[in-house]
Amino acid sequence: MISDLFSATVLVGILASGIRLATPYLYAALGETFSQRSGVLNLGVEGQMLLGAFAAFYVAFTTGNLWLGMLAALIVGAMMGLAMAFVTVNLHAEQGISGIGFYLFGLGMSDLLFQKVLGTVETVKGFPKVNIPYLSDLPVLGKILFQHNILVYIAFALVPISWFVINKTTLGLKIRSVGENPEAADSLGVSVARVRYFTVILGGAMSGIAGASQSIALLNVFQQNMTSGLGFIAVALVYFGAWRPAGVMGGALIFSMVNSLQLWIQVLGIPIPSDIAVMMPYILTILVLMSSASGVRSPSALTRPFEREE
Amino acid sequence: MKKWLKDEWVSQFVDTSLPIVAALGAFALGAVMLLFFNVNPFEAYGALIRGAFGSWNSVAETLVKATPLLLVGIGICISFRGDVINIGGEGQMIVGAILGTFVGLNLTQLPGWLGIVLAFLGGFVGGAIWGGIPGALKAYFNVNEILSTVMMNAIAVQLMNFLLRGPMIDPAQAELASKIPQTARLQDAFHLPRWVPTRLHLGSLIAVVLAILVYILLWRTVLGYRIRAVGQSPHAARYAGIKVKQSVVLALLLSGAFAGLAGVTKVYGVNYRMITDGSASGFTGSAGFNGIVAALFGQLHPIGTIPASILFGGLLVGANKMQRVMQIPSALITALNGLVVVFVVSSEVLRQRRQRHRLAEKMKEVSQNEGGVPDDDSREVGG
Numbered sequence: 001m002i003s004d005l006f007s008a009t010v011l012v013g014i015l016a017s018g019i020r021l022a023t024p025y026l027y028a029a030l031g032e033t034f035s036q037r038s039g040v041l042n043l044g045v046e047g048q049m050l051l052g053a054f055a056a057f058y059v060a061f062t063t064g065n066l067w068l069g070m071l072a073a074l075i076v077g078a079m080m081g082l083a084m085a086f087v088t089v090n091l092h093a094e095q096g097i098s099g100i101g102f103y104l105f106g107l108g109m110s111d112l113l114f115q116k117v118l119g120t121v122e123t124v125k126g127f128p129k130v131n132i133p134y135l136s137d138l139p140v141l142g143k144i145l146f147q148h149n150i151l152v153y154i155a156f157a158l159v160p161i162s163w164f165v166i167n168k169t170t171l172g173l174k175i176r177s178v179g180e181n182p183e184a185a186d187s188l189g190v191s192v193a194r195v196r197y198f199t200v201i202l203g204g205a206m207s208g209i210a211g212a213s214q215s216i217a218l219l220n221v222f223q224q225n226m227t228s229g230l231g232f233i234a235v236a237l238v239y240f241g242a243w244r245p246a247g248v249m250g251g252a253l254i255f256s257m258v259n260s261l262q263l264w265i266q267v268l269g270i271p272i273p274s275d276i277a278v279m280m281p282y283i284l285t286i287l288v289l290m291s292s293a294s295g296v297r298s299p300s301a302l303t304r305p306f307e308r309e310e
Numbered sequence: 311m312k313k314w315l316k317d318e319w320v321s322q323f324v325d326t327s328l329p330i331v332a333a334l335g336a337f338a339l340g341a342v343m344l345l346f347f348n349v350n351p352f353e354a355y356g357a358l359i360r361g362a363f364g365s366w367n368s369v370a371e372t373l374v375k376a377t378p379l380l381l382v383g384i385g386i387c388i389s390f391r392g393d394v395i396n397i398g399g400e401g402q403m404i405v406g407a408i409l410g411t412f413v414g415l416n417l418t419q420l421p422g423w424l425g426i427v428l429a430f431l432g433g434f435v436g437g438a439i440w441g442g443i444p445g446a447l448k449a450y451f452n453v454n455e456i457l458s459t460v461m462m463n464a465i466a467v468q469l470m471n472f473l474l475r476g477p478m479i480d481p482a483q484a485e486l487a488s489k490i491p492q493t494a495r496l497q498d499a500f501h502l503p504r505w506v507p508t509r510l511h512l513g514s515l516i517a518v519v520l521a522i523l524v525y526i527l528l529w530r531t532v533l534g535y536r537i538r539a540v541g542q543s544p545h546a547a548r549y550a551g552i553k554v555k556q557s558v559v560l561a562l563l564l565s566g567a568f569a570g571l572a573g574v575t576k577v578y579g580v581n582y583r584m585i586t587d588g589s590a591s592g593f594t595g596s597a598g599f600n601g602i603v604a605a606l607f608g609q610l611h612p613i614g615t616i617p618a619s620i621l622f623g624g625l626l627v628g629a630n631k632m633q634r635v636m637q638i639p640s641a642l643i644t645a646l647n648g649l650v651v652v653f654v655v656s657s658e659v660l661r662q663r664r665q666r667h668r669l670a671e672k673m674k675e676v677s678q679n680e681g682g683v684p685d686d687d688s689r690e691v692g693g
Binding site for chain 2: 041043047083087091092093094096097098100101102103104105106107108109111112115116224225228229232233235236239273275276278279282283285286289290
């Protein structure tokens with residue numbers, strides 16, 4: 001019953017699976033942070049994730065090699081990113097709407113391939129748990145933080161790495177300048193198109209990996225529409241986190257912890273309507289967007305195509 | 311001058327046919343995919359077309375599927391013309407249907423026609439609330455409407471699941487172990503009249519009438535003029551004394567209201583109850599997204615959206631036939647719809663560039679005529 005929720009083992013379980021469930025959000029949202037920082041809103045994340053999830057699962061299922069699956073997801077995601085970059089950078093298409101197009105494409109295509117190529121729901125043996133020596137033996141913390149599969153560790157490691165790349169490198173400076181003032185960046189000799197191609201392809205690749213983290217590490221199956229809106233949340237998390245990797249991580253953890261809580265409520269058979277609990281993070285996101293929209297500034301050139309004056 | 315007129319006509323024609331070319335491009339790519347699966351694309355598309363328009367019954371089914379697309383689509387025309395991107399059709403359909411169904415299940419004493427009218431009103435209000443909230447958030451809190459409408463979709467799904475599994479569940483299902491999330495069946499008097507033996511219902515006609523009304527609203531009223539002016543240039547509109555914030559809220563609110571009506575037609579015209587599989591598309595059939603496709607294909611014009619909805623409704627119906635006959639999953643159509651959106655949006659910029667170019671040419675011509683006899687060089691440029 002409800003008191004079960006507050007036993008130590010259950011609390012540890014909730015926190016541990018919350019950390020694990022944050023993985024797909026992190027990959028997708030960090031990738032999206034790069035695109036948005038350069039001024040491109042990629043709303044096709046969900047579609048890229050679905051295709052990535054399928055590619056990873058299919059390759060891992062047929063070859064038995066999980067890392068080949070990861071590579072496949074990365075390539076498929078990057079190709080979707082390439083298409084998105086071409087459409088938004090060269091053709092100046094409205095970013096929000098073309099993103100919906102890519103979402104529908106990924107949704108339909110992954111379903112089509114699933115039905116034609118796999119046919120039924122299969123399972124793979126996903127990435128195993130890697131216990132970090134010594135740390136995983138810590139009481140409480142060990143089980144929460146240091147007994148996860150490799151993709152979880154990489155996802156969290158990417159948070160400081162992304163921060164470093166964006167804020168402390170020349171590449172990051174270029175990305176930020178293209179996102180803030182493309183005209184000025186262009187006049188200083190930065191190729192706006194090239195930077196945006198790079199970030200959107202990177203974002204696509206990371207969305208693909210986000211999908212793979214679901215299909216060959218978290219759930220170890222592929223099903224139609226298995227991401228069920230997660231990619232859209234990832235886009236919102238970038239706003240939620242005010243375009244900073246640490247903020248994005250905070251948002252991802254809120255969503256994943258609530259998901260985890262809701263799963264445990266179902267497992268324990270507690271008669272609380274979980275629908276209401278699942279609703280909370282979305283409402284919270286809207287509230288955060290309301291309060292932050294006035295204070296935090298988005299990249300000035302976000303969603304604005306750049307046309308070079310000849 | 312005559313030649314210029316002719317050129318003008320030709321380029322207008324090119325502009326209007328761009329979406330069609332874009333769609334053909336998408337289907338050509340689809341044909342390549344079919345070849346990849348060892349399926350003859352002509353046979354597959356043949357089955358698709360026969361499935362959609364091959365018999366009176368299939369035409370009726372096409373129109374049934376087209377109805378929610380059209381209603382969502384005319385809402386999309388309003389919002390996109392008003393510089394607001396409404397991705398929240400799914401949620402607005404759901405909340406509209408919830409309110410509409412609530413009316414029909416509770417006001418059982420009413421005569422049939424009045425019950426239906428009130429149900430539509432409920433759907434309109436439900437959708438308007440679900441669209442109006444992101445509208446107000448955008449206007450007064452500067453919250454990006456793409457994100458807020460996506461969030462509102464997710465909230466609507468949970469609300470639907472909560473109500474259809476809890477307070478609004480069909481009493482018969484509540485006793486069974488399966489507990490399918492659905493409401494009780496509406497009483498017969500509240501069913502929209504059907505063209506028996508098909509499933510074509512009055513909602514389709516209502517949708518067409520509303521499309522015409524939305525056209526009048528957008529191009530023949532001050533309100534519509536304001537919405538479009540804000541869509542063209544918010545800054546210029548503000549200088550012209552238009553209250554931009556109100557216009558943004560109104561555009562999203564109306565957009566949501568029509569999506570809400572789309573939800574009501576599904577309940578009162580097709581299923582006679584609200585039912586889902588726990589996902590948004592389980593109730594909407596993704597009409598909230600496909601309506602965007604139809605509206606874009608109809609060049610964001612309510613009248614153009616009518617044939618566009620019939621086309622995309624036909625694709626949905628034909629896809630089922632294709633699946634049965636050729637073993638090609640109907641998901642192919644979802645993928646192709648996505649490509650159509652990408653292609654149409656990409657060609658839109660081409661169209662605008664051509665328009666700007668034409669305008670520049672025209673200006674040049676005007677200035678030449680004013681400047682007296684043009685010399686040979688400029689005539690070459692102008693021609």
